[in-house]
Amino acid sequence: MRLMINGKLKENIGATTVQELLDELGIISERVAVEVNLSIIRKKDFHVFRIHDGDEIEIVNFVGGGTDKRKEQSA
Amino acid sequence: MEFTDDQVMRYSRHIILPEVGGKGQEKIAQAKVFIIGAGGLGCPVGFYLTAAGVGTIAMIDNDDVEMSNLQRQIAHRVDTIGMPKVESARNTFQALNPDVNIIALRQRISKHDILDLIKDYDVIVDGSDNFPTRYLVNDACVMARKPLVSGAILRFEGQVTTIIPGEGPCYRCLFEEPPPAGLVPSCQEAGVLGVLPGVIGGLQATEVLKIILQKGELLKGELLIYSALKTTFRKVKVPKNASCPVCGDTPTITELLDYDEDYCSLR
Numbered sequence: 001m002r003l004m005i006n007g008k009l010k011e012n013i014g015a016t017t018v019q020e021l022l023d024e025l026g027i028i029s030e031r032v033a034v035e036v037n038l039s040i041i042r043k044k045d046f047h048v049f050r051i052h053d054g055d056e057i058e059i060v061n062f063v064g065g066g067t068d069k070r071k072e073q074s075a
Numbered sequence: 076m077e078f079t080d081d082q083v084m085r086y087s088r089h090i091i092l093p094e095v096g097g098k099g100q101e102k103i104a105q106a107k108v109f110i111i112g113a114g115g116l117g118c119p120v121g122f123y124l125t126a127a128g129v130g131t132i133a134m135i136d137n138d139d140v141e142m143s144n145l146q147r148q149i150a151h152r153v154d155t156i157g158m159p160k161v162e163s164a165r166n167t168f169q170a171l172n173p174d175v176n177i178i179a180l181r182q183r184i185s186k187h188d189i190l191d192l193i194k195d196y197d198v199i200v201d202g203s204d205n206f207p208t209r210y211l212v213n214d215a216c217v218m219a220r221k222p223l224v225s226g227a228i229l230r231f232e233g234q235v236t237t238i239i240p241g242e243g244p245c246y247r248c249l250f251e252e253p254p255p256a257g258l259v260p261s262c263q264e265a266g267v268l269g270v271l272p273g274v275i276g277g278l279q280a281t282e283v284l285k286i287i288l289q290k291g292e293l294l295k296g297e298l299l300i301y302s303a304l305k306t307t308f309r310k311v312k313v314p315k316n317a318s319c320p321v322c323g324d325t326p327t328i329t330e331l332l333d334y335d336e337d338y339c340s341l342r
Contacts, residue, residue, distance in 0.1 A: 007309060030258050033249045040249060040316050058311045060298060062250060062259045063234050064209045064227040 004056040019046040021057070033060045076101055082174065086128055094290045100128065104174075106287045107131040109196040111184060111212055113160035114138070115267065116202030116226045118150040119276030120283070125168040125175050127284060132168070133178040133196065136160045147269035184208060186331035189215040198283050201225040202276065204261060206253040207334035213238065213246040214331055217322045224282045226275045229260070231268050231303040233275035236294050236313070237282045240322065243295040248316035248323075253334055268303050275301065 001013045003021075015021035018041050022029045034041045035058040041049050051057065078086070078100070089095045089103070106129050110117045113136035124132055140151040140163050148160070155163035161179035168177050184192065189211060193199055199221050201212045209225070216223040216238060223238040225246055238245050278299065285291045300309045321328045 028258070030254050033251075035249075035311065035313075038312055038314055040314065042251065042318070060234075060249065060300070060311055061229075061232065062206075062254045063229045063232055064204070064206055064259070 001051075001053045003051065003054070006058060016050055017047060018049045018051060021051060022046070022059070025059075027059060031062050033062070034058070035060070076104060078104075082128075085172075085174075089127070095288060099288045099290075102287050102289075103128050103284065104130045106198070107133075107196045108198050108200060108283055109133045109193050110135070110200045110202060111208065112136055112202035112204065113148075113150070113164045114144065114202060114204060115147045115228060115262070115272030116276045116279065117160075117200070118148045118164060119273050120200050120202060120226075120280045121164055121168055121177075122150055122171070123277065123280040124283060125172045125177070127280075128172065128174060129283075129287075131176040131178065131196075133180060133192075134161045134164055135180040135182060135184050135192070137181060137183040147267065147272050149273070184211065186211060186215075186333045189331065190219055193219060193221055196221065198286050199223045200279055200283060202272075202279070206259070209246065210253055210334055211331060214321050214328060216240060217245050218331070222286050224279045224286070226272075226279045228267055228271045228275050229262060230265055231271065233271050233301040233303070234298055235275055235278045235282070235301075236298045237286070239293065239295050244313045244315040245319060245322045247321050248319045249298065249313045251316075251320065271301075271303055274303070 002009060002011050003013050015024045018034050019029060029046055036051060037056050086100045089100050090097055108124055108129050110121055113134045117134060121132055121134055138160050140155050140158050140160055142156060144151055150164040150167040159181040161181050165177045165179040199216050201209060201223060203209055217240045220240045225236050225238060227234045282294055285293055296313055298311045298313050300311060317324050320326060
């Protein structure tokens with residue numbers, strides 16, 4: 001299967017769901033948000049949301065600092 | 076309002092721009108901007124907005140200047156180490172432009188005071204480095220219907236988006252809930268290229284001025300992602316999410332949450 005991931009063509013993708021795709025790419029699902037064809041996929045649907053040949057997928061990293069503590073308030 | 080001769084000289088490169096002009100410079104002089112964080116992002120945002128002649132700039136931060144800040148937090152200096160960051164930044168900004176009213180708030184922002192703190196301001200800037208604050212600021216701006224220019228940095232990657240409540244998506248439309256505690260590292264843990272906040276903060280300050288001037292196209296409904304290593308800018312379209320818990324059709328978050336307290340109670 002061929003997918004456009006973050007604007008780049010990726011071929012020979014075997015995954016059939018968003019979660020499988022993230023696993024195949026070695027991405028930890030809790031660290032990203034995912035859009036398929038301009039629709040935001042809710043995290044709880046990653047396992048069931050099916051992807052298809054030609055889909056355009058955006059995988060966006062969480063950036064914004066730690067969550068453990070609020071020692072430093074500013075970046 | 077009347078500009079003095081010195082002010083006309085100071086802002087001459089603005090005033091000569093057709094998109095700004097004397098009228099636009101007046102709007103800038105009357106604007107009130109609230110910046111969360113006086114660190115990597117807050118320093119360049121505050122610096123440039125001070126230079127631009129924004130009327131009132133409030134900065135809130137609870138930290139003191141440390142040596143490890145100086146690699147990127149350009150408003151602070153060796154001789155302000157140990158001083159509250161907001162005071163250090165205020166000194167620097169006031170020296171650059173005494174016209175600007177700089178309000179230094181040395182405190183942690185919380186769900187109890189954020190709505191009251193931001194209520195008199197036109198634009199809010201998020202330069203925080205942690206998710207509890209980031210979500211609190213997003214939710215408060217949605218509830219108070221305040222324009223928010225959000226920025227984030229880590230390692231070599233930066234993100235910017237402009238949130239106009241009621242018109243476009245909010246931060247939660249894309250990132251519905253904060254990641255589990257400890258999963259996404261902070262700059263302290265993972266590092267950050269010192270120049271990166273300059274790029275992202277510069278973009279944030281530009282968005283603020285466009286909001287004030289009502290000119291150009293905002294980063295509304297778009298997340299701009301900058302890779303310093305690849306020298307690429309990528310725009311990701313973010314649709315308004317009908318099921319967004321704070322700005323969707325049937326919001327489930329109707330009161331401010333403090334994830335900091337939640338995280339602590341979960342541990």
